[in-house]
Amino acid sequence: MSGDLTARLVTIWQTALKNDTLDADSDFVEFGGTSLTAVRIRALIRAELGKDVDLLDILDYPTPSGLAPAVAEAPDWTGEDEQSAA
Numbered sequence: 001m002s003g004d005l006t007a008r009l010v011t012i013w014q015t016a017l018k019n020d021t022l023d024a025d026s027d028f029v030e031f032g033g034t035s036l037t038a039v040r041i042r043a044l045i046r047a048e049l050g051k052d053v054d055l056l057d058i059l060d061y062p063t064p065s066g067l068a069p070a071v072a073e074a075p076d077w078t079g080e081d082e083q084s085a086a
Contacts, residue, residue, distance in 0.1 A: 005049075005072060009064035012044045024065040033062070045071060052077040 006024050013022045017031050028037060038058040045053055051074040053067070061067040 006064050006068045008049060009045075009068055009071065012041055012048060013064050016040045016044060022064075025063050027062045028058075029062050035059075046077045050076055 010022060010024055010026075013026060013028060014020050016037050017028060017033060019031060022031060027033075028041065033041075035055075038055055041058055042053055042055055045051055049071060051071050053071055053074045057070040057074075058067060061070055
């Protein structure tokens with residue numbers, strides 16, 4: 001997995017959790033993450049990486065290094081919400 005993608009996810013984790021000491025193996029739940037934090041991480045991934053990850057992926061892979069493969073495989077975000085795409 002690309003180290004660059006993981007590094008970008010670390011920055012997203014740091015922003016979402018307001019903690020600049022987090023690293024690639026920092027579990028967002030252990031650092032105070034909630035379902036709302038997961039929504040924020042998803043929005044930041046969309047904005048900064050242009051990828052549309054599932055919220056369940058963030059909960060299933062709660063570290064930047066764990067989530068990186070799911071982000072790499074995620075479809076590009078089209079800017080459409082799920083409701084408008086249906």
